[in-house]
Amino acid sequence: MPTAFRPRRLTMSTLSILLLAGAASFAPLAGAAAPAAAKPAGAATAAAAKPKLVVVMVIDGLPSxxxxxxxxxxxxxxxxxxxxxxxxxxxxxxxxxxxxxxxxxxxxxxxxxxxxxxxIGNNWLDADGNSVYCTEDKRFTYIGEETDAHDxxxxxxxxxxxxxxxxxxxxxxxxxxxxxxxxxxxxxxxxxxxxxxxxxxxxxxxxASSTYYMQxxxxxxxxxxxxxxxxxxYAKSWKPLLAEAxxxxxxxxxxxxxxxxxxxxxxxxxxxxxxxxxxxxxxxxxxxxxxxxxxxxxxxxxxxxxxxxxxxxxxxxxxxxxxxxxxxxxxxxxxxxxxxxxxxxxxxxxxxxxxxxxxxxxxxxxxxxxxxxxxxNTPEFSQSRHIDAQRIDPKPLLEGLDKALATRFGAAGLVRKSMLPEVYLDYAAIDKRGLARADVENAAARHLLAQPHIAQVFTRTQLEQGVAATSRLGLLMQRAWNRQMSGDLMVVPSAYSFFGSGTSGTTHGTPxxxxxxxxxxxxxxxxxxxxxxxxxxxxxxxxxxxxxxxxxxxxxxxxxxxxxxxxx
Missing domain, CATH: 3.40.720.10 (Alkaline Phosphatase, subunit A)
Structure with a gap:
């Protein structure tokens, strides 16, 4: 059985140890560091033969x-x-x-x-608020194929x-x-x-490959x-493989x-x-x-x-x-x-x-x-099982946040951009008005937490100080957050809900x-x-x-x- 996780307050030095320990934070203690058992005769010969080929297969979007x-x-x-x-x-x-x-x-x-x-994602925002695709690089093109700007x-x-x-x-x-x-x-x-x-x-x-790899x-x-x-x-069909039952x-x-x-x-x-x-x-x-x-x-x-x-x-x-x-x-x-x-x-x-x-x-x-x-699961399926699952439309959520901050601090546009679960604040505008960054972050977090289907919000100050990593959910979000690139708020929806404005299908992306x-x-x-x-x-x-x-x-x-x- 995995070792139980006991939240505790972290100093920055403790956080560094925790992050560098990686999986050890939740891995079972029993057996993890046990001395290796004695090897039978002949085992050294087997160990000496390395694989000729390592095949690493990733099935995209496959739940265990x-x-x-x-x-x-x-x-x-x-x-x-x-x-x-x-x-x-x-x-x-x-x-x-x-x-x-x-x-x-x-x-x-x-x-x-x-x-x-x-x-930090499939896409994120750079310092100027422009969208960046994870593997884009305008210096290179596909070989023999059209290449768009964000390919x-x-x-x-x-x-x-x-x-x-x-x-x-x-x-x-x-x-x-x-x-x-x-x-x-x-x-x-x-x-x-x-x-x-x-x-x-x-x-x-x-x-096809790209010119990064070869010409x-x-x-x-x-x-x-x-x-x-x-x-x-072409003109063929995908039909079920198994019997109807x-x-x-x-x-x-x-x-x-x-x-x-x-x-x-x-x-x-x-x-x-x-x-x-x-x-x-x-x-x-x-x-x-x-x-x-x-x-x-x-x-x-x-x-x-x-x-x-x-x-x-x-x-x-x-x-x-x-x-x-x-x-x-x-x-x-x-x-x-x-x-x-x-x-x-x-x-x-x-x-x-x-x-x-x-x-x-x-x-x-x-x-x-x-x-x-x-x-x-799709929200409709979850709802059929009496689970309060929803698609959370980002547009009204973020518009409401900006309006709440304007009312609280007397300044509009304090939310610079968002690519949920990340929200980017306009620190230049915050500093110009003499506001404390942590005060704006905390006000934003309180507002979002008061909205339906929002489970948790972590602020930049919390993430920089390491206080987010006192729970399993917080540690997972801490690992996902990059100081130079990530947003100023990390917003976690409630279980089985997700950010999206569509009306069908489902997605992933939560802890x-x-x-x-x-x-x-x-x-x-x-x-x-x-x-x-x-x-x-x-x-x-x-x-x-x-x-x-x-x-x-x-x-x-x-x-x-x-x-x-x-x-x-």
Missing amino acids: EQVQRYRDQFGPGGLRRLLEQGASFSNAHQAHGVTVTAIGHTAVLSGAYPYRHGI GTSPANLRVDTLGDQLRYATGNRSKVLTVSGKDRGAILLAGKTGTAYMFMDKTGDF QHPAWVERFQAGKPQDRY AYADDAPYPEATTKSPNRFPFTFYSESGKPDADYYGRLKTSPAVDELTLDFAQAAVEGEQLGSNPSGATDILGISLSGHDYVNHAYGPESRMSHDHLQQIDRRIATFFDFLDRRIGMDNVLVVLTADHGFS YNYDSSVPLLIMGKRWIRPGDVGQYTEVVDIAPTLAHILRVRAPAAAEGRVLVEALR
Whole structure:
């Protein structure tokens, strides 16, 4: 059982220890620092053989509970293989307070929290109030593709290194680190500073890299693109994989909207009558984008000879499957569409493992599977279960805040901008009127806390002094807050509510368990002991654990621990 958390007041020195301890704040004390058991004869030989290939898989937007709920329906070779032949951590978490794609992917191989690695969201505001996308870099463009101003093209905003960077450093760049994803941020933030990222192009359905990594694609990528595998789905349909009875416990179909039809089969088409950007966009909210991603991963293994490195160095292949996130946003994790989508992913992962077995031999491969975040149920589903869940429209909330501060301090416009959960105050205007910053922050927090469905507000003063980290919720928000980049208020909605002005679908991004709890499965016959592990674990533990197995230095900002309970 995890050690109970006992809130206490923190000095700045205590806060530094707490933040640097990372997962140790909540990890069980029993066994965590126990001396290693004596190794049987011959174990040293097994330990000496490092993996030829490390495969790091991230299923975007996959709550841990879905893996457990549907595990009896999985086929034999995919997720079930990982569950039965690997270490399965049922209490693993993305342990920061803003659970979104960019932050979650960064945690996997950096082992760091946002306050250190600098990726504080998918988007944030700079000092001038301009929107910044997490992987944008106007110095670089996609290769052979249109590139918009805020497209993701490099890891320039990532302030730390990753496991892949350390591996390439240790092997004199002989190790290859290659990543692929349906989202640019999913690939780029796994690849780190020195790996190579490929991402799905919304307008063409191709996978492409950027000029940060190279000036021209290698021949194997050009061959893959020439085959146009993305066009094979045109006029075909996504249909349920299992018998009707298998979906009996799913929520009823949600109300349909123009953008989100709600019943199987889902047909892939475009208004133009041929494959185009409209059609390629439809592929993303389906198993097709994940199948294409794994097809590209297989081509990369062959084209780059991953796992067959002539130098004998270990290679890393990062795969981020984006479709589940799109499906859950549209329909909710309780839906039949989400349920079936995970089954489809499972079967395609099994095919990928079969390929690796033939190509490299799975005894030579170490596999890690996790997720960047979980998901909230749709508010309508939560309300049907008598939970007071709401979509909180940011516009009236922030307008009311600005008006309240104007009334209190006699000055309008003290709220500069917002990208919830972060609110940016206009400190220049506050200073000009001779107001105390802490007074304005506290007044803003009191007003917001008086609004429906707002659970907690942390101010810049609290976060700078470390007093927020006296509770678990506060510590998670503290980890998510970066002194130079983050807002002046961090606003936490009540459980099962979230910020959004839409009328359908759902999202993620809070510190609550349904958003933070993710699967963590590690399989590798020579290195990992199979079994279920209920001990509290964090995604930031992955990088130190892999560094230990690969016998390389852990990333500089990593704060996780080595998962010794899973090691042979």
